[in-house]
Amino acid sequence: MAATLTGEPGRGGAVAPGDGSHGKGGKRSARQRRFGPSRRDVGDRASRPGFLWAVPGALFFTVFAVVPLGLVAVLSFYSWGGLGSPQWAGTANWTKLLHDPVMLRSLWLSVLLTLLGVVVQTPLSLLLGVWAAGPQRNRAVLSAIYFVPLLLSATAISVLWRALLDPNFGIPSQLTWLFGNGNLFGHQNTAIGVLVWVAAWQYTPFHTLIYQGAARAVPEVLYQAAEIDGAGRVRKFFHITIPQLRNAMVTSVILMVVGGLTTFDTVLILTQGGPGTDTTITAYYMYQQAFKSFDFGTGAAIALLLVVVSTIISLIVVRASGYDKMRSVNEGL
């Protein structure tokens, strides 16, 4: 625990908590230490701003993000149809969910979708990121183009792919030798495949960027030493690059997990949770319960469950990867 990655910002190690829409981490303490007032400032003679400078922003954030997070727990014990005032319902929402087969299945589908996302995106973005970390000019241009999907809204991307994969006018209808009858949205397996593919299309660039940054920070001496020992490209990749990118990989996977569990727009637009409830993942089920069936109490309960599950899974990833007790990747240099 002595030499955590805290001390080495910019060496491919320190992991950031997230990109805003999704992010979670068990490395708060490391981050805090990094961002807290640093020791060396203590003796300086400069005047300092009072805490009042932080108040407007903090207050604004509290009202619209922190208070709702508390309120979601409270609302999960109320019944509310959107009009009037919420009525106390005790644990009714929770018991209802416990016996709801769609709810349990939606959790499984969320986890499945997330796992598939990690399995597809990690090798892709790892290879692309390491490749893009190279210095040539054409790589810079290509990575600039790769980045484009990340700029587009999930809505635009989903609408676009929905049109591209349309059973009647889309690409599958022209390539029937590859896609069979072409109706990818009609069966659970292919519908899940579409969701995984569209997520990969959208998010691989971001994870590529993570690996690209980390790969650039790998000390070159390691490669030189390996070269002297006669290691080839593949061996260098597996014995140097991948171990060195371990921290980046943990960040990336955690972001994928939390992002995957909270996928919503894509499902709403591409499959509407269908066919039937075959792609009704938890976030979409929450939306359905709250805003389609006007059962906001149940919606709040599902939302809370979603937060709890994604927190637990992130913690498991952190534990399993050994991140919490990981020592510096640069040890031995």
Place this chain on the structure above:
Amino acid sequence: MRYPTTVRALRRANWGAGFGSLVWLFLVGLPVYVVVAASLQTTSDFTRGGPLSWPRHLTFANFSADFSTGFGRYFLNTVLLTAAVVAIVLLLVPPLAYAIVRARGRVAGTVFRMLLVGLAIPAQAVIVPVFYLISKAGLYDNLIGVILPTAAFALPVCTLVLSGVMRDITPDLYEAMTLDGAGSFRTFFTLVVPLSRTGLSTIVVFSALQAWNGFLFPLVLTQSDSSKVITLGLYDFQTAYGVNVPGLLAAVLMSMIPVLLVYLFARKALVQGLMGVGGK
């Protein structure tokens, strides 16, 4: 961001990886090609030629048709939403980051910890209470009701990015300001703000992108056409348009163009910001 070491060892040509990256380029490029090509042709041409066809008769009718179905209004609303969110972020984040980086005492640290937790809150998790609060405040179906939570959810990332930049200002400069007799206001406006210009442009691009692409808050918090934004318009078009794929894709293209233009001019700010957040 600086890279302490070079990657000379990776410099030799790697044909396999180069080929793989070209395949990916194709997969990224193909949909973009289809959007552009489809939006420039008539529906009948598109239906006959399929999604991969290049337009034989160029037409801009799809774009004007979109405008006649309300796209202009949605566009305007999105611009308003984006401008307001950026304004709020620019108003609140720099003082907040300044306090986090420079203030003594426990408050700043607590606020920063709170923002870090905030990074982990997905919008879905709080959408029900946000809906509750906004409708209690009488802001349902009002653009202001969308602006407020959207801006709040942009705060953590923006503060994180900006405080990272402000941390790089050396203590000597603050000391010099103090010796000159400057208080925190003058220090903020003559030292901190000018020296964090890169960070400021990053957070502008960030928050603008988030507001422009936002979907969940508008979906849940608005209803009528007069407060609809582009992303919702696209969603509606999709259900309403049926076979008019070119019309739909023209709308998709128009929703993308401003973002791509910003990217063209502000690529550095955006990519560095993302790298700083995601994989430093």
